[in-house]
Amino acid sequence: MTATYPARGADLDGLVADVTRSDATLRRFLHGLPGVDQVGAEARAAALGTRSIKTTAKAFALDLAIRMVDLTTLEGQDTPGKVRALAAKAMRPDPADPTCPSVAAVCVYPDMVADVKQVLGDSGVHIAAVATAFPSGRAAMDIKLADTRDAVEAGADEIDMVIDRGAFLSGRYLQVFEEIAAVREACARPDGTSAHLKVIFETGELQTYDNVRRVSWLAMLAGAHFIKTSTGKVQPAATLPVTLVMLEAVRDFREATGRMVGVKPAGGIRTAKDAVKYLVTVNEVAGQDWLDPDWFRFGASTLLNDLLMQRTKMTTGRYSGPDYFTLD
Amino acid sequence: MTRLDVRKTYKLYIDGAFPRSESGHSYEVLDGKGRFVANAALASRKDARDAVVAARKAFGGWSGRTAYNRAQILYRVAEIMEDRRPQFVDAVARAEGIGDGPAGKVVDASIDRLVWYAGWADKITQVLGNANPVAGPFFNLSTPEPTGVVAVLAPQGSSLLGLVSTVAPVIVTGNTAVVVSSYARPLPAVTFSEVLATSDVPGGVVNILTGDAATVGPWLAGHMDVNAIDLGGVAGRPALATELEVAAADNLKRVRRAPAAEPDWTDEPDLGAMTDFLETKTVWHPIGL
Numbered sequence: 315m316t317a318t319y320p321a322r323g324a325d326l327d328g329l330v331a332d333v334t335r336s337d338a339t340l341r342r343f344l345h346g347l348p349g350v351d352q353v354g355a356e357a358r359a360a361a362l363g364t365r366s367i368k369t370t371a372k373a374f375a376l377d378l379a380i381r382m383v384d385l386t387t388l389e390g391q392d393t394p395g396k397v398r399a400l401a402a403k404a405m406r407p408d409p410a411d412p413t414c415p416s417v418a419a420v421c422v423y424p425d426m427v428a429d430v431k432q433v434l435g436d437s438g439v440h441i442a443a444v445a446t447a448f449p450s451g452r453a454a455m456d457i458k459l460a461d462t463r464d465a466v467e468a469g470a471d472e473i474d475m476v477i478d479r480g481a482f483l484s485g486r487y488l489q490v491f492e493e494i495a496a497v498r499e500a501c502a503r504p505d506g507t508s509a510h511l512k513v514i515f516e517t518g519e520l521q522t523y524d525n526v527r528r529v530s531w532l533a534m535l536a537g538a539h540f541i542k543t544s545t546g547k548v549q550p551a552a553t554l555p556v557t558l559v560m561l562e563a564v565r566d567f568r569e570a571t572g573r574m575v576g577v578k579p580a581g582g583i584r585t586a587k588d589a590v591k592y593l594v595t596v597n598e599v600a601g602q603d604w605l606d607p608d609w610f611r612f613g614a615s616t617l618l619n620d621l622l623m624q625r626t627k628m629t630t631g632r633y634s635g636p637d638y639f640t641l642d
Numbered sequence: 643m644t645r646l647d648v649r650k651t652y653k654l655y656i657d658g659a660f661p662r663s664e665s666g667h668s669y670e671v672l673d674g675k676g677r678f679v680a681n682a683a684l685a686s687r688k689d690a691r692d693a694v695v696a697a698r699k700a701f702g703g704w705s706g707r708t709a710y711n712r713a714q715i716l717y718r719v720a721e722i723m724e725d726r727r728p729q730f731v732d733a734v735a736r737a738e739g740i741g742d743g744p745a746g747k748v749v750d751a752s753i754d755r756l757v758w759y760a761g762w763a764d765k766i767t768q769v770l771g772n773a774n775p776v777a778g779p780f781f782n783l784s785t786p787e788p789t790g791v792v793a794v795l796a797p798q799g800s801s802l803l804g805l806v807s808t809v810a811p812v813i814v815t816g817n818t819a820v821v822v823s824s825y826a827r828p829l830p831a832v833t834f835s836e837v838l839a840t841s842d843v844p845g846g847v848v849n850i851l852t853g854d855a856a857t858v859g860p861w862l863a864g865h866m867d868v869n870a871i872d873l874g875g876v877a878g879r880p881a882l883a884t885e886l887e888v889a890a891a892d893n894l895k896r897v898r899r900a901p902a903a904e905p906d907w908t909d910e911p912d913l914g915a916m917t918d919f920l921e922t923k924t925v926w927h928p929i930g931l
Binding site for chain 1: 691694698861864865866867868889892893
């Protein structure tokens with residue numbers, strides 16, 4: 315059997331029903347996906363990273379990157395005061411410049427959602443909460459679901475779940491599939507709407523690009539709205555080649571089924587230069603449709619300050635310094 | 643058979659490493675008689691930016707060391723310069739177009755200058771600090787603290803003694819430095835950077851850019867993360883010096899102003915080269931607790 319993607323225009327529900335009949339069919343489908351050319355993927359990512367983005371294109375990229383940031387704090391030492399300060403920064407990243415856009419979302423632990431919500435109000439900045447026993451994902455299923463429901467109830471607009479890497483690596487794909495599907499159901503609100511679900515793979519623990527491609531398809535079939543590289547707690551976190559493989563997956567998935575899924579690299583993206591490399595890759599691999607905060611996000615904390623410094627450099631013509639931006 | 647020349651292209655010194663210029667540019671360095679000596683990297687504004695990032699990163703560790711330790715390290719730099727004396731003599735002689743005798747005197751004076759400043763590291767606080775008398779039951783103590791990241795436009799004429807005399811007073815008190823060397827005579831500075839790399843000076847404490855102070859200087863003067871600037875390298879160019887001072891005013895940088903002409907660096911220095919890059923911290927502490 316030659317490795318292949320599902321035919322173009324495949325019926326999504328039919329495809330899902332077909333491949334998830336049993337662990338064996340799901341494995342056959344995932345292992346039937348074409349393998350990733352590791353050297354090729356890394357070379358292409360490196361080549362895309364050399365593009366020179368200057369002047370107006372750079373200004374556009376910086377503003378877009380700011381709008382795509384999920385401003386994140388996931389520390390044991392987070393306090394209500396700290397997350398409120400972060401939420402305030404999310405709305406007005408550069409208080410000195412009213413033209414600076416706000417970020418996409420604030421990403422916190424579920425118990426901090428209420429505090430963030432108080433600050434954000436109806437500003438349009440979303441609240442993302444990590445759930446399902448983040449970052450290890452090692453907890454009983456009912457605990458993971460309760461974790462998710464609590465976060466949604468507290469007002470989270472987006473849920474960042476982690477998959478059970480142990481199950482995935484030992485080949486229990488159907489278990490991972492059912493877990494994602496169940497968490498997606500737990501994201502539903504009483505009024506019929508639903509919080510968006512981002513699925514974190516922790517690619518640093520998945521060993522191969524083939525696994526990244528498989529888990530991407532698995533999560534997309536299970537109904538993920540976003541696929542996300544990492545928790546930020548494991549090294550390596552997001553890398554450009556891994557993100558490239560995931561971007562290929564969402565592109566191919568839309569081609570096959572018509573459904574569009576977002577991508578979120580998280581962890582390790584610290585400089586504006588890195589962020590611009592990612593945007594170039596998004597544009598070249600997935601296409602312009604993904605150059606939008608609804609479809610591409612950066613999970614980051616220190617990145618925002620560097621973006622703001624570069625933005626200030628563009629507008630004032632002189633290099634800025636960290637003294638002029640908040641410590642967070 | 644004659645031996646083939648090894649034509650050298652020197653690099654910058656940033657964050658303890660020797661990178662090429664980000665721009666990829668280099669320029670020809672000529673000796674005192676106009677003959678080709680070597681190529682030197684032509685630093686761009688982005689090299690200056692990278693150097694400032696490195697200097698900022700190094701500042702916490704360097705300023706946090708004990709003054710005694712900084713003295714030891716500066717003395718170590720002098721030791722290694724002494725070891726490489728012939729190389730320095732050759733570099734200075736060719737750069738400045740003088741004989742080996744006078745060049746040797748310049749190198750000796752430079753080494754002595756380093757030792758002189760090394761001695762100041764743990765003495766400057768006694769001289770400039772004070773227990774101030776105040777009208778209340780308080781100890782009131784003033785101590786000098788380093789300003790932060792200092793951009794140094796090194797003298798154009800005196801390629802080694804002038805360089806050492808402007809860099810040593812900056813770093814001995816705990817500042818970190820981004821140095822733009824003499825444009826026409828950069829090679830003694832390059833050799834000096836090799837000495838720094840093999841002494842115990844942590845990477846990033848001194849960053850040496852070979853290039854034109856007139857093109858890199860404005861970026862350093864306007865840089866919001868540079869706390870002070872020494873304009874010695876634009877001595878005798880009042881229009882440029884004024885432009886740099888105006889740019890420096892934007893973030894209230896401390897400025898050591900450019901003299902009308904390059905001074906005689908063999909003169910015994912005063913404390914000004916150090917005090918210009920020091921802040922005074924005053925602490926009030928209740929007596930009797």
